[in-house]
Amino acid sequence: xxxxxxxxxxxxxxxxxxxxxxxxxxxxxxxxxxxxxxxxxxxxxxxxxxxxxxxxxxxxxxxxxxxxxxxxxxxxxxxxxxxxxxxxxxxxxxxxxxxxxxxxxxxxxxxxxxxxxxxxxxxxxxxxxxxxxxxxxxxxxxxxxxxxxxxxxxxxxxxxxxxxxxxxxxxxxxxxxxxxxxxxxxxxxxxxxxxxxxxxxxxxxxxxxxxxxxxxxxxxxxxxxxxxxxxxxxxxxxxxxxxxxxxxxxxxxxxxxxxxxxxxxxxxxxxxxxxxxxxxxxxxxxxxxxxxxxxxxxxxxxxxxxxxxxxxxxxxxxxxxxxxxxxxxxxxxxxxxxxx
Ligand SMILES: NC(=O)c1ccc[n+]([C@@H]2O[C@H](COP(=O)([O-])OP(=O)(O)OC[C@H]3O[C@@H](n4cnc5c(N)ncnc54)[C@H](OP(=O)(O)O)[C@@H]3O)[C@@H](O)[C@H]2O)c1
Numbered sequence: 441x442x443x444x445x446x447x448x449x450x451x452x453x454x455x456x457x458x459x460x461x462x463x464x465x466x467x468x469x470x471x472x473x474x475x476x477x478x479x480x481x482x483x484x485x486x487x488x489x490x491x492x493x494x495x496x497x498x499x500x501x502x503x504x505x506x507x508x509x510x511x512x513x514x515x516x517x518x519x520x521x522x523x524x525x526x527x528x529x530x531x532x533x534x535x536x537x538x539x540x541x542x543x544x545x546x547x548x549x550x551x552x553x554x555x556x557x558x559x560x561x562x563x564x565x566x567x568x569x570x571x572x573x574x575x576x577x578x579x580x581x582x583x584x585x586x587x588x589x590x591x592x593x594x595x596x597x598x599x600x601x602x603x604x605x606x607x608x609x610x611x612x613x614x615x616x617x618x619x620x621x622x623x624x625x626x627x628x629x630x631x632x633x634x635x636x637x638x639x640x641x642x643x644x645x646x647x648x649x650x651x652x653x654x655x656x657x658x659x660x661x662x663x664x665x666x667x668x669x670x671x672x673x674x675x676x677x678x679x680x681x682x683x684x685x686x687x688x689x690x691x692x693x694x695x696x697x698x699x700x701x702x703x704x705x706x707x708x709x710x711x712x713x714x715x716x717x718x719x720x721x722x723x724x725x726x727x728x729x730x731x732x733x734x735x736x737x738x739x740x741x742x743x744x745x746x747x748x749x750x751x752x753x754x755x756x757x758x759x760x761x762x763x764x765x766x767x768x769x770x771x772x773x774x775x776x777x778x779x780x
């Protein structure tokens with residue numbers, strides 16, 4: 441520990457991977473040696489970290505030898521392929537993909553909410569889906585006020601949730617439309633500029649897309665409420681970075697007062713209330729981008745249901761929805777010396 445940890449980032453060249461490097465610098469993460477891993481496409485690329493050039497290497501089993509903590513953000517199939525090598529080499533894997541999230545042997549963790557799910561022998565800790573983390577940050581603190589019975593959620597998800605390629609695609613499509621040229625989507629199934637569409641993942645036989653299924657299943661696991669009723673609609677909107685969510689929380693009795701809700705949020709780590717009715721100023725992606733905190737506002741009673749409370753939430757899903765949450769998990773592990 442005195443010389444720092446050996447840390448690997450698989451997916452270091454991606455949208456989430458780049459955020460890891462920023463966070464390591466900002467939070468003074470105790471790194472002795474950093475290994476940047478990706479595919480053959482970007483092997484050899486140089487990335488500056490703490491003023492020094494680091495060469496990106498193609499991932500291989502040898503790259504995990506001697507690694508203390510491996511952050512994975514290169515997709516679920518890569519996590520399934522490489523996690524066994526990393527853990528066999530003695531590394532703790534903090535995985536951003538969906539590969540292990542619903543595995544009953546793997547904790548799915550938002551440190552502010554369910555750190556107790558982690559045990560000292562865990563070799564893999566899963567980072568939840570970005571929309572699920574942002575939702576949970578707003579919903580979990582409310583459990584102190586009353587029992588939650590049901591959630592109704594609509595998401596407004598940005599391009600960055602689809603990775604660096606989708607962000608560039610949104611910029612390109614927007615430029616093409618503004619220039620009056622035909623626009624050709626490369627990563628999106630439909631025109632993205634000046635448009636929105638149902639989340640670009642496969643639909644199951646019940647009509648839910650994969651993102652919606654993840655939000656439902658993962659929220660239940662994080663809260664430890666396997667029967668919680670949740671209805672989610674996930675939509676991709678032409679915003680570059682940071683997701684928003686419209687949330688109705690239904691309690692088992694009359695919804696808590698707005699004052700009580702504000703009071704609870706004022707003590708919730710990682711949550712900031714932005715709820716300025718006089719100036720019509722509420723959570724926006726332009727304000728949550730680059731922020732660690734999840735912004736919560738439009739706090740009001742549901743006029744259609746005395747047990748309902750409405751919220752509007754915005755969070756940077758590359759940060760709290762991905763890299764920041766994973767780094768916080770690792771920091772907790774270092775603090776309590778779990779597996780490292
Ligand atoms: N974006 C988000 O907001 C978000 C939030 C939560 C979780 N996640 C998860 O995080 C992961 C990465 O997302 P992202 O948004 O950062 O995607 P991205 O910008 O597309 O980056 C993908 C990264 O994975 C690497 N990669 C792809 N195929 C590989 C292979 N065969 N072998 C080794 N490396 C490979 C890429 O390296 P090359 O440069 O070599 O292609 C790149 O570094 C995904 O599992 C995603 O579900 C993303």
